[in-house]
Amino acid sequence: MEMKKTPAAMLVLLLLVGCLVEEINCDAFDCYDACTTGCVASYINHPRLMQRCERKCAIQCSPGGLRSRYRALAGATAGRGRR
Numbered sequence: 001m002e003m004k005k006t007p008a009a010m011l012v013l014l015l016l017v018g019c020l021v022e023e024i025n026c027d028a029f030d031c032y033d034a035c036t037t038g039c040v041a042s043y044i045n046h047p048r049l050m051q052r053c054e055r056k057c058a059i060q061c062s063p064g065g066l067r068s069r070y071r072a073l074a075g076a077t078a079g080r081g082r083r
Helices: 002-020 028-042 047-060 066-077
Strands: none
Touching: 028 047
């Protein structure tokens, strides 16, 4: 009888833990950090190009930047089907 209780107890435990997991939302810092990491990897020996890339990251990851505009458009068109 003990063998039948163990899988059921594990299932209940996993369901409880699953309910407690929080969703992690990316913010502007994560965007900027990821973008500048790509700049360093691409332009490690070219400081002028690295600065240019970092400026682009600052524009792209700002609150009114390209990423937030894309999220706004994606949210606005969600739920619409093809016409």
